[in-house]
Amino acid sequence: MILIEDLTVRFGGVVSLDAVRAELPVGTVGLIGPNGAGKTTLLNVLSGFVPPTAGRVVAFGENLSGMPAHRRARWGVRRTFQTEQAIGALSVAENVAMVHEHCGSGRRDRRAAVDRALEFAGLTGQRDRPVGGLSAADRRCVELARAVVGRPRVVLLDEPAAGLPEAELPALAEVVGAVRERDAGVLLIDHNMALIMELCDRIHVLDQGVTLAEGTPVEIRSNLDVAAAYLGERPVVDG
Numbered sequence: 001m002i003l004i005e006d007l008t009v010r011f012g013g014v015v016s017l018d019a020v021r022a023e024l025p026v027g028t029v030g031l032i033g034p035n036g037a038g039k040t041t042l043l044n045v046l047s048g049f050v051p052p053t054a055g056r057v058v059a060f061g062e063n064l065s066g067m068p069a070h071r072r073a074r075w076g077v078r079r080t081f082q083t084e085q086a087i088g089a090l091s092v093a094e095n096v097a098m099v100h101e102h103c104g105s106g107r108r109d110r111r112a113a114v115d116r117a118l119e120f121a122g123l124t125g126q127r128d129r130p131v132g133g134l135s136a137a138d139r140r141c142v143e144l145a146r147a148v149v150g151r152p153r154v155v156l157l158d159e160p161a162a163g164l165p166e167a168e169l170p171a172l173a174e175v176v177g178a179v180r181e182r183d184a185g186v187l188l189i190d191h192n193m194a195l196i197m198e199l200c201d202r203i204h205v206l207d208q209g210v211t212l213a214e215g216t217p218v219e220i221r222s223n224l225d226v227a228a229a230y231l232g233e234r235p236v237v238d239g
Contacts (some may be wrong), residue, residue, distance in 0.1 A: 001023060001024065001025055001026060001059075001060065001185065002022075002023075002024040002046070002057065002058070002059045002060075002154065002185055002187070003022075003023055003024075003057070003058040003059075004020055004021060004022040004023075004024070004042075004055070004057055005021060005055050005056050005057075005058070006019045006020070006021060006054060006055040006056075007019070007020045007021075007042070007045060007052050007054070007055035007056075007057065008020075008052060008053045008054040008055055009038075009041055009045060009050060009052050009053055009209075010053045015209055016038050016041040016209050017038045017041055017042060017045070017052070017209045018208075018209040018210045019054075019055070019210070020038070020042070020055070020206070020209070020210065020211055021211070022204055022211065022214065024185060024187060024202070024204070025185075025201065025202060026185050027180055027185070027186070027201035027202070028177070028179070028180050028186040028188055028199050028200045028201055029185075029186065029187050029188065029200060029201065029202045029203070029204060030188050030189075030190070030196040030199070030200035030202070030203040030204070030217075031043075031187055031188065031189045031203075031204050031206065032189070032190075032191075032193070032196060032203060032204075032205055032206070033205055033206035033207050033212070034207065036208070037206040037207050037208060037209070038206050038208075038209040039189050039206055040082070040158060040189070041209075042206070043079060043156045043158055043187070043189065045057065046064070046077065046079075046154070046156055046187070047069055047072065047077060047079050047156060048064070048067060048068055048069035048070075048071075048072040048077070049069055052065075059077075059153065059154050059185070060153055060154075060185075062075065064077070070102075073102065073103050074103055075153065076151060076152050076153030076154060076184070077152070077153070077154045077156070078099075078103075078146075078147040078148070078152040078154070078155050078156070079147065079155070079156035079157070079158065080143045080144065080146075080147050080156070080157050080158055080160055081143075081158055082158050082159050082162060084139055084140075084142075084143060085143065085146070086131045086139065086142045086143060086146065087131065088130060088131050088132025089130060089131075089132060090130065090131060091127065091128050091129060091130055091131070092118065092123055092126050092127055092128070092129055092131055092134070092142055092145075093114050093118065093127045093128065095131055095142055095146060096114045096117050096118065096142070096145050096146050096149050097110055097114050097149075098146075099146040099147075099149050099150075100113050100114060100149045100150050103149075103150050113149055113150055114149060115127075116149075117145040117146075117148055117149035117150075118145055120145065120148060120175070120178065120182075121141040121142070121144050121145035121148070121175055122141060122171070122175060123138065123141055123142065123145055126138060135168075136163070136164055136165075136168065137164055137168035137171060137172055140160055140161075140164065140172055141172065141175055143160065144157075144160065144175050144176065144179070147179075148179060148182050148184075152182060152184045153184055153185065154184060154185045154186075154187070155179055155182070155184045155185070155186045155187070156187050157176065157179075157186065157187065157188045157189065157190075158189050159189055159190050159191065160172060160176055160188075160190065161173075161176075161190050161192045161195055162190070162191065169192070169195065173195055173198065173199060176188065176195075176199055177198075177199045188200060196217070197217045197221065200217060201216070202214070202215065202216060203215065203216070203217055203220045205220065205223075205226050212225065212226060213225065213226050
């Protein structure tokens with residue numbers, strides 16, 4: 001579980017997160033909201049890239065507050081980004097191995113750990129191919145393999161489906177949905193509401209740096225404010 005307590009982030013006079021409180025259970029939690037709601041800022045705080053002005057984050061009983069990004073990576077915080085981070089000239093396996101090395105894992109089991117991550121992401125047959133020659137969907141799967149190699153405890157996914165053709169979404173959704181099987185907490189940001197509704201056990205909604213709503217996909221879909229603002233629809237209310 002990830003416990004977020006009164007998390008506040010200010011950039012000059014702009015309040016990006018305003019005393020956000022949340023309990024994110026083990027499983028897959030969706031994080032939605034309009035552009036500028038504070039979603040990526042929250043992931044940056046959880047990753048250790050942005051220090052909060054106030055508040056703290058506790059994950060699986062470990063207080064992450066004050067822990068620098070490299071120590072969080074060694075502890076088990078992993079993430080993907082909106083822009084691809086893999087190096088196109090390197091092979092799929094080399095890109096995944098780099099993350100395994102920087103997370104402090106030993107060299108003895110690196111080959112096996114990389115192979116497990118590639119199998120998980122459906123990339124075993126692409127092991128030695130340069131990432132730059134892969135399809136867009138396969139490149140996204142490389143990012144997911146990098147996020148799950150070794151023993152992650154918290155996996156933060158920032159719009160993994162962004163820009164993909166509709167036909168390639170089911171395969172990616174299958175891999176994203178399987179991340180929970182790694183016994184890690186998963187926080188998923190995506191603008192594809194069908195993907196969020198399908199994969200997430202809980203959904204947290206941010207608006208202008210504050211929590212608008214939190215609940216199951218069914219509860220969020222039936223929330224009038226959320227449906228109007230983010231899902232583009234009004235739910236049917238019986239009676």
